[in-house]
Each structure stands twice: as C-alpha cells, then as structure tokens.
Amino acid sequence: MGLSFGKPFIHPDFRDVFSKMPFGDKLGFLLVHSLDKGNLKWHKMPVLIGLLYLNTRRTLLEKYNLLPVGNSNGTQFNPDNFRYRTGDGKYNDPDNAEAGSQGTFFGRNMDPVDQKNELMSPDPMVVATKLLARREYKDTGKQFNILAAAWIQFMVHDWMDHLEDTQQIEIIAPEEVASQCPLKSFKFFATKEIPTNAEGIKTGHYNTRTAWWDGSAIYGANEQKLDNVRTFVDGKLKIGDDGLLLHGDNGVAISGDVRNSWAGVSILQALFTKEHNAVCDALKKEYPMLSDEELYRHARLVTSAVIAKVHTIDWTVELLKTKIMNAGMHANWYGLLGKRIKDTFGHIGGPALGGLVGLKKPNNHGVPYSLTEEFTSVYRMHSLLPSTLKLRDPTAEPDQTNTPPYQKDINIEDLLGIKGEQLLSKIGFEKQTVSMGHQACGALELWNYPVFFRDVIPQNVDGTSRPDHIDLAALEVYRDRERSVSRYNMFRRKILLPPIEKWEDLTSDEEAVKVLREVYGDDVEKLDLLVGLMAETKIKGFAISETAFNIFILMASRRLEADRFFTSNFNEKTYTKKGLQWVNTTEGLRDVIHRHYPEITDKWMKSASAFSVWDSK
Structure with missing residues (x-):
C-alpha cells in the first residue's frame, strides 16, 4: 500500500519517482520535502532536527545519486598486502583494486544529459561577459580568507582533472559582447570521451588524478611523480631551505601536482611537505628501525589524514558557518558522541x-568509489x-x-604559474x-569572476605553459555542457530539490533577474549550472549555494567512508601509535601552521580558525 496521502503535497516533478520508492524512502522523502517546501527551513531548526534532516537527505542521495560509470567488477586482493597508499591510488578497495585510481572514470550523481546540440546555446562568452565577469569585487567579510x-x-589538485583529447576547439566572441571580452577568440582541447x-x-x-x-x-598521482618529490632519505620529501618548494631547471615547482597552480596553492604544498617531513x-625517533620506505609510507598516511581532517572539521565548518553544520561535520569525523568519548573508548556504535x-x-554503497562529474562542477x-593581494x-x-x-597590492595574476613561483620566492612563506x-x-556570486581569468595561460600536466590563452569563465560554462552535466533546474530535480519556475524563484536581485532574462529569455530550463549556483540566494552563513551543498553532503561523507585508510585501517597497526596520535591531536590548519611557524600564529592569528580572517574573533 503506497503513501497516497502524500501525493497532493508532493511537487509534480517528484510524484513519479516517489511512487516507485520503497516505504522507508517515502517517509524520508516526505520529511525532507516538507522542510524544503515549507516556510520553516531545515537550517532554521534546532540542531538535532537539522542533523536528522541532513542524515535523511544524505541517505536518499546515497541511494538515488550514486551511478557507476564503467565496469563495476574489479580485481580483488588481500588488504594486508597493501597497508599503505600506493602512488597511483590502486589497492584501496579490497573488492576492486582499480577503484579511485589514476586513469579511471569519473562517476555520476545523475544521468548524463546530452547537450551536443546545445554547446553554444547561449554562447558561453555571452554568459561569461553578462553574468559572471567581475564588475566590482564582492568579498565574504570576516568569514573566509584567501x-x-x-x-x-x-584539494582539487588532490582529487580531479580530466583527460583531454588531441582535438582543439575554438570559441569566437559574438559581436554583441566582443568589445567586452579580453580575448576575441580562444582555443582549447576537448575533454576526451571514452567508451x-x-x-x-x-x-x-x-580522471588523471587519484580520486582518494x-x-x-x-605526492603525485603515479610512481614517476612520486619519485620526483622524494629524497629517499628517512622517508622525506624535497623542500627548500626557505620553506618553499624547490624548482626544476624550467622554473616549474617540484611537487605532486603543479598544473595550473598559483602561489596560494604552492605555500600549502610546501607547508604539508614540511608536515610530512616532521612526521x-x-x-624515526619513536621507531628507529623503520626504513626509508616504511617512514615514507606511514608519514603519507598520517599527512593525508591530517589534510582530510582539516578539510572536514575546519575548512568546511567555516564555509558553512552554522551550528548545525559545525555539529554535522564534527559528527562525520568523531560521531555524535564526540571527540572525548572517541579518544577514550575508540569507535563506538555505527556511523552516527x-x-x-x-x-x-x-x-x-554498492557503487565503486570515484569522484563525479557533478562534484567537479x-x-x-x-x-x-x-x-589583488594586499601584501x-x-x-x-x-x-x-x-x-x-x-x-602594497600585488595582482593575483602575477602570482600564477611559473611567474608566480618566482615572485613567491621573493615574498617568502611568512609574508x-x-x-x-x-x-x-x-564571494561566490554573479559578476564576481576574476577578469584576469578571462585571459589566462593554461598549463600542461607537467606545469609548462601552453601557447594559447583561454577565457576560463567561458570555458567552465562550456565544460559542463560538453561533459553532459545537467543544467541548473534539472540538476535540482535529480537531487530531489524543488526546481525554480521563474527567475524570481532564484534571486530577489532585480538586476540579476533582468540580465538572466536577457541571456536566457524566459526559459529557466536553459540556465547553466554555474550561473545558477552563483545567482541562488544563499542560506545565512553559507558561502555556497544549497544546490551545491547537496553534492557536498553526499561526496564529503563518501570520501571518508569508502576509504579503508579512514575506516578499517584507521588504526595503530597501519598508522603506528605515534602516527595515529598525530592525527588525533590535530584539529585544524591553525595547528599545522603553529607546528612549523609558531611565531605566525602567536603574533598574528587572532581567529580560532586559520580560514577566517585572522583579525576576527
């Protein structure tokens, strides 16, 4: 017997999928849908009710929004033979040795939508010029810093990059916006489509990077890159005496992934290289008999876990600055029982x-681990x-x-690529x-996309520059279409969020509504995902849209619970007692910076999190 009493209340677009849900899923859907449609939203509820909503929504997403791409049957192996992370990401999932490794498919959170006939509708350079390009800089206040x-x-350099084809595509600015485009045309390589x-x-x-x-x-995503960053002495990685990355003869930084990088990423790579070496x-002090290889393997496990923990309970908490999300992200790592109970008694009970x-x-959840096209988007x-950066x-x-x-002010574009590495060496890590x-x-809003990215030099995988400049804002619009990622309204439907029916449902900004109508007409179904995510009215405390947040709910948990080095092998036998203690006593980026540069945190960091503006309290 179905829940027919719920149907008049349910949005028409969801009635078919609702009718096919088992009884338990119907109850869960009715809970989240009632809060999505009602005036009293989940993020305004008491913390426990908010957590119940998030857990229910995540459960639905895990069931309906994890789609395999490619063969689901991989090679089985004994995990005791691989108590370390491999260079290319293989041998993590005992039932599928290839899952999440370099050169495997991006998964999907929803069925692909073929847009081959809609790649230029509306023109990506029109979208970039009229809706994305920065007019006047809008920031996030004290909540989030550079x-x-x-x-x-x-993190993106850790997770994902698409394999390109050899075919080049050219986009030419249409006459209506050509005078406002830094590039009148640009060429780029298509994403390689593979059966x-x-x-x-x-x-x-x-994915040319590892998804884990x-x-x-x-460290890099294969053994060749790994060998390039290792010293092969005491397990350590290469780092300069000035605390910055070393460079090859061509000026490219020596680190795991250096493609399309800038000084901001470079200092984090340098910081966590120092973290690895400190581990x-x-x-070595605790276990003097460990070999170079053993020290490296244990230190990589520890450093990777520290990075994951910083992202989970520090960066994300500042990104989504609400009491519910603070509790939710800490529950992802420690559980509802909290850190003190977990530190004292270990893992008790299930994931909640x-x-x-x-x-x-x-x-x-029955689907081989990968990151997804929608996650990328x-x-x-x-x-x-x-x-600019205010030095x-x-x-x-x-x-x-x-x-x-x-x-003084320094243009951010001067901190990009090889030129940025040269300037960083003069500025120094501390400054x-x-x-x-x-x-x-x-701020992630309309009309705030940096103009310098509309005429930028892309790089090859090895960090060397390409000859053709690109308009990154226009390219990102094109990429979602090319990779068959749903446009904004269909995207929301597929994750069981009510779609918009008119532009005013998306934003109360009258100018935004006017320009959206100018670019897309009255057809809200044509709205590009990136534009919708920027235009959507944000939840108070959220730096991102609720639409994007739903993919975060799903994939942030998946990155932890699908990985045996965060689950069954998160123990002293794998990490060592000292290594596990290192992870368990690190609570945020502030701790990592303090470990290596205590003079910075003691003198200048007034904020509780290193990701908030430092003079905030």
Missing part, C-alpha cells in the same frame, strides 16, 4: 554515534580569488588596527601566508 580559497584549489564498454552509461571521462583523499597534490622525524572515521569496514569556485609585513609591529602593516590570512576572499 587561505580558504587556496585550500579548495589545493565505458559496460551496461548503463555508455561513455565517460578519465591521499595527499596526491604533494618522518617523529616516527562513532562517526565515519574508524568504521569496521569501508562502505561504498560544483567545485568551480574561481570567484573566491580577489583581483603585509609580518616582521613589523601591529598597526593601529592590530594587524600587520600594509605594504605570503600572513597576507592571505588577513584578507577576505571573494
């Missing part, structure tokens, strides 16, 4: 009480970067505002970090 912006780019040779989704795209949370931004020193970290076995966050002097005494004295910590990052 270190936070660099952090998510650091899956499997049931279901017939074509997909390869394995620190590959500093090696601590382990004890958290995802330390579960008895990993859980991929919601992480398009270039608007977080300002146009400050950390060696001076505080000024009248109790902050490091301002020296770059303190300056980024004291400046708010950009």
Whole structure:
C-alpha cells in the first residue's frame, strides 16, 4: 500500500519517482520535502532536527545519486598486502583494486544529459561577459580568507582533472559582447570521451588524478611523480631551505601536482611537505628501525589524514558557518558522541554515534568509489580569488588596527604559474601566508569572476605553459555542457530539490533577474549550472549555494567512508601509535601552521580558525 496521502503535497516533478520508492524512502522523502517546501527551513531548526534532516537527505542521495560509470567488477586482493597508499591510488578497495585510481572514470550523481546540440546555446562568452565577469569585487567579510580559497584549489589538485583529447576547439566572441571580452577568440582541447564498454552509461571521462583523499597534490598521482618529490632519505620529501618548494631547471615547482597552480596553492604544498617531513622525524625517533620506505609510507598516511581532517572539521565548518553544520561535520569525523568519548573508548556504535572515521569496514554503497562529474562542477569556485593581494609585513609591529602593516597590492595574476613561483620566492612563506590570512576572499556570486581569468595561460600536466590563452569563465560554462552535466533546474530535480519556475524563484536581485532574462529569455530550463549556483540566494552563513551543498553532503561523507585508510585501517597497526596520535591531536590548519611557524600564529592569528580572517574573533 503506497503513501497516497502524500501525493497532493508532493511537487509534480517528484510524484513519479516517489511512487516507485520503497516505504522507508517515502517517509524520508516526505520529511525532507516538507522542510524544503515549507516556510520553516531545515537550517532554521534546532540542531538535532537539522542533523536528522541532513542524515535523511544524505541517505536518499546515497541511494538515488550514486551511478557507476564503467565496469563495476574489479580485481580483488588481500588488504594486508597493501597497508599503505600506493602512488597511483590502486589497492584501496579490497573488492576492486582499480577503484579511485589514476586513469579511471569519473562517476555520476545523475544521468548524463546530452547537450551536443546545445554547446553554444547561449554562447558561453555571452554568459561569461553578462553574468559572471567581475564588475566590482564582492568579498565574504570576516568569514573566509584567501587561505580558504587556496585550500579548495589545493584539494582539487588532490582529487580531479580530466583527460583531454588531441582535438582543439575554438570559441569566437559574438559581436554583441566582443568589445567586452579580453580575448576575441580562444582555443582549447576537448575533454576526451571514452567508451565505458559496460551496461548503463555508455561513455565517460578519465580522471588523471587519484580520486582518494591521499595527499596526491604533494605526492603525485603515479610512481614517476612520486619519485620526483622524494629524497629517499628517512622517508622525506624535497623542500627548500626557505620553506618553499624547490624548482626544476624550467622554473616549474617540484611537487605532486603543479598544473595550473598559483602561489596560494604552492605555500600549502610546501607547508604539508614540511608536515610530512616532521612526521618522518617523529616516527624515526619513536621507531628507529623503520626504513626509508616504511617512514615514507606511514608519514603519507598520517599527512593525508591530517589534510582530510582539516578539510572536514575546519575548512568546511567555516564555509558553512552554522551550528548545525559545525555539529554535522564534527559528527562525520568523531560521531555524535564526540571527540572525548572517541579518544577514550575508540569507535563506538555505527556511523552516527562513532562517526565515519574508524568504521569496521569501508562502505561504498554498492557503487565503486570515484569522484563525479557533478562534484567537479560544483567545485568551480574561481570567484573566491580577489583581483589583488594586499601584501603585509609580518616582521613589523601591529598597526593601529592590530594587524600587520600594509605594504602594497600585488595582482593575483602575477602570482600564477611559473611567474608566480618566482615572485613567491621573493615574498617568502611568512609574508605570503600572513597576507592571505588577513584578507577576505571573494564571494561566490554573479559578476564576481576574476577578469584576469578571462585571459589566462593554461598549463600542461607537467606545469609548462601552453601557447594559447583561454577565457576560463567561458570555458567552465562550456565544460559542463560538453561533459553532459545537467543544467541548473534539472540538476535540482535529480537531487530531489524543488526546481525554480521563474527567475524570481532564484534571486530577489532585480538586476540579476533582468540580465538572466536577457541571456536566457524566459526559459529557466536553459540556465547553466554555474550561473545558477552563483545567482541562488544563499542560506545565512553559507558561502555556497544549497544546490551545491547537496553534492557536498553526499561526496564529503563518501570520501571518508569508502576509504579503508579512514575506516578499517584507521588504526595503530597501519598508522603506528605515534602516527595515529598525530592525527588525533590535530584539529585544524591553525595547528599545522603553529607546528612549523609558531611565531605566525602567536603574533598574528587572532581567529580560532586559520580560514577566517585572522583579525576576527
């Protein structure tokens, strides 16, 4: 017997999928749908009710929004033979050795939508010019600083990049916007489309990075890159005497992933290279018989876990600054019982009480682990970067505002790529970090995409520059269409969020409504995902849209619970007692910076989190 009493209340677009749900899913859907449609939203509820909503929504997403791409049957192996992270990400899932490794398919959170006939509708350069390009810089106030912006780019270098084809595509600016475009045309390589040779989704795209949370931004995604960053002495990685990355003869930084990077990512790579080396020193002191290879393997596990923990209970908490999300993200790591209980008694109960970290076995919800096309799309966050960095002097005494004295502005575009590495070597780690910590990052809104990204030099995988400049804002619009990612309204339907019916449902900004109508007409179904995510009215305290947040709910948990090094192998036998203690006593980026640069945190960081503007309390 179905829940027919719920149907008149249910949005018409969801009645068919609701009718096919089993009884338990129907109850869960009615709970979240009632809060989605009602005036009293989940984020305004008491914390426990908010957590119930999030857990219910995540459960639905895990069931209906994890789609395999490619063959689901992989090679089985004995995990006792691989108690370490491999260079290319293989041998993590005992039932599928290839899952999450370099050169495997991106998964999907929803069926692909073929847009081959709609790639230029509306023209990506029109969309970029009229709706994305920065007019006047809008920031996030004290909530989020430029270190936070660099952090998510650091994570992207860990997680995902698409394999390109050899075919080049050219986009030419149409006459109506050509005079406002820094580039009148630009060329780029298509994303390589590959047959899956499997049931279901017939074509997909390869991830050239590893999908696991394995620190590959500093270690690389294969053995060749790994060998390039290792010293092969005491397990350590290469780092300069000045605390910055070393460079090859061509000026490219020596680190795990250096493609399309900038000084902000470079200092985080350098910081966590130092973190890895400090773990090696601590382990060697505690266990002097460990070999170079053993020290490296244990230190990589520890450093990768520290990165994952910082992202989970520090960066994300500042990104989604509400009491519910603070409780929810800490519950992901520690469980509802909290840190004190977990530190004292270990993992107790299931994922709710004890958290995802330390579960008895990993859980991929029946779908081989990967990151997804939709996950890639919601992480398009270039608007977080300002146009200039306000350089400050950390060696001076505080000024009248109790902050490091301002020296000068530096264009962010001068901090990109090889040129940025050269400038960073003159600025130094301390000045770059303190300056980024004291400046708010950009808001993820319309008309806030950095103009310098509309005429930028892309790089090859090895970090060398390409000859053709690109308009990144226009390219990102094109990429979602090319990769068959749903447009905004269909995207919302597929994750069981009510779609918009008119532009005023998306935003109350009258000018935004006017320009949206100018670009897309009255057809809200044509709205590009990136534009919708920027235009959507944000939840108070959220730096991102609720639409993007739903993919976060699903994939943030999946990155932890599908990985045996955060679940069944998160133990002293795998990490060592000293290594596990290192992870358990690190609570945020502030702790990592303090470990290596205590003079920075003691003198300049007034904020509780290193991701908030440092003079905030």
